[in-house]
Amino acid sequence: MPLFEGLGGIGLINEKNTTVVLDIGTAYTKAGFAGEYGPRIITRSEVKCRETGKNVPLLQYKDENELRHHLVDFIHKLYFRCLLVNPKDRRVVVVENLLCPTVVRNTLAKVLFRHYEVLSVLFVPSHLVALMTLGITTGLVLDLGHKEATLMPIYEGVVVFHAWQALPFGGSLIEKSLSELLLDRAVATTEDGTEHRLSSIMQDIPNRYLEDIKVRTCFVSTLERSSCLQNNKYDRSIEPPPPPPSVQYPLEGHHILTVPGTVRELAAEALFERDQDVLTLATMVLNALLKCPIDTRHKLAENMVIIGGTASMKGMKHRILAEVRAAAASEQYRQILPIPSFLLHHPPAKDNYVSWLGGAILGATEAVMLRSYHRDQYLASDVVPDWCNLIFNTCEDRDEKFA
Ligand SMILES: Nc1ncnc2c1ncn2[C@@H]1O[C@H](COP(=O)(O)OP(=O)(O)OP(=O)(O)O)[C@@H](O)[C@H]1O
Ligand SMILES: [Mg+2]
The missing domain is CATH 3.30.420.40 (ATPase, nucleotide binding domain)
Structure with a gap:
């Protein structure tokens, strides 16, 4: 009982x-x-x-x-x-x-x-x-979990199964990217007050710390800001936007890890980089719509639902929506998928x-x-x-x- x-x-x-x-x-x-x-x-x-x-x-x-x-x-x-x-x-x-x-x-x-x-x-x-939590029967549901991102369109209570999409873009990918960035750029202050590169203190960061650092300090920047950062990466003459403040994180009780602002914002960028097949979260949404019957597409696009723990990250839903809108307006999709609006629901529970x-x-x-x-x-x-x-x-x- x-x-x-x-x-x-x-x-x-x-x-x-x-x-x-x-x-x-x-x-x-x-x-x-x-x-x-x-x-x-x-x-x-x-x-x-x-x-x-x-x-x-x-x-x-x-x-x-x-x-x-x-x-x-x-x-x-x-x-x-x-x-x-x-x-x-x-x-x-x-x-x-x-x-x-x-x-x-x-x-x-x-x-x-x-x-x-x-x-x-x-x-x-x-x-x-x-x-069901929203009381609707039609929606494009994107689940951003730990291992992967899976997308399933549902029309009038029926799962449009042949339009499913999945990519290994989940919380674990952000943790992997965060680990690489921290080992490359972060410094840790030891008990005696001296600063060392993190990579000289530990070979790899235990998962329990990585997840905690991710949830507490990382966020997803806007599409415009991310484009500025990308441009700066390829052309150093373009001024990058000022970095966000760094954060002090107590590590293993006796080190203070300084998480640089750039690491806080770049860790989640791994989800928005195109993979070898030029697929991203945005193309996942648009490809799924293309596989759905033509008369269902508008309604599905206006009823997007993003769930899963990784969707709780600050700025994540806003960025996904911006990426989808930008991709839909691009040369590749504008002609074949003329959809005027993409709208997002907010379910009445934590993601x-x-x-x-x-x-x-x-x-x-x-x-x-x-x-x-x-x-x-x-x-x-x-x-x-x-x-x-x-x-x-x-x-x-x-x-x-x-x-
Ligand atoms: N506020 C948050 N910010 C960033 N990440 C978060 C937040 N809350 C949870 N997560 C991440 O979400 C993931 C867990 O989400 P969820 O419980 O949906 O996954 P899961 O159902 O176990 O995985 P899957 O659906 O892939 O099988 C973990 O990677 C966790 O670190
Ligand atoms: Mg899940």
Whole structure:
């Protein structure tokens, strides 16, 4: 039973029936109860390795067996140490990225049904349920997570799957760029007051510091400012804009790291540089629109939603919108994609748990009873139906259902 009963549960749902909502991300997992306004816990997606005893990423595995062990341990931690409820005979809503590997989905179902004996599982696409928080059915949803940026257009509640886009532009890329910049340009003051280059004190910066420095000190500069910086890089005669102030950051208790202003603003530029295929976050949006039916494009462009933890970075959404508008006005797209306006929604939750909130809203409706996959069904067939697999999507199957 939940230790702290949320407002959403009062009188409407009795605690035995409270559905658990899980959003398992590469970096962070959000877990809580359906009908509530936010997750009870946002925890790192890490487990203690059974052999070495060290913390390892949940979704880093050699084979299916290892993944199963990871999931068993992790879900035990979520239910018995974080949510304080018994998983047995309780419903679960799993918010999943449609691009997540099938093996993860199947192993998760196996662990939930066979090991923890949950009553039913409802897998919901994270991009689709993010729209539920806004009460709209059409939107172009861009998820800027830790590992990658994924984009999925949704039109009238239907995911336009063939228009999906994904690029490895997430929080981890910013951390990598930040690490290189810091080792190249930052100085650290030691206890005796002397200054040293950071690279002479440490070979690489531990991830826990990198993420903290990123979140506390870095920001995304405007498109105009970034263009000035780029121009200065290629032509030194052009005066660069004045740098932002540097920030002092205590490192390992006995060093003071000075994070230069240029590093604070350049770290996130990695997301806006064109990769080898000349793809950026902006071209991702425009290419997805090009793949959508022509009469849906205007509506999709006017209903953009940006979610995921990395979108919380200061200036990120503003910059993405400016980049998309600039790319749409460029020679490459102006003729083929004449879209007058791109507009952005602001979901009613912190960016990193918008999808979780969508799952919590869906989990409090009747859909969870009507659409969930039941334990008995799973135990009879031992597979999770996948709508994009023809075995589960044949005409006879549909005819039987609607007979
Ligand atoms: N305020 C912030 N500023 C900058 N970055 C942030 C902020 N808050 C969170 N992040 C970053 O967002 C990322 C986590 O976001 P999120 O929880 O959406 O990822 P995830 O769901 O675990 O990853 P994925 O969706 O790729 O599987 C981390 O890299 C974290 O450092
Ligand atoms: Mg995510």
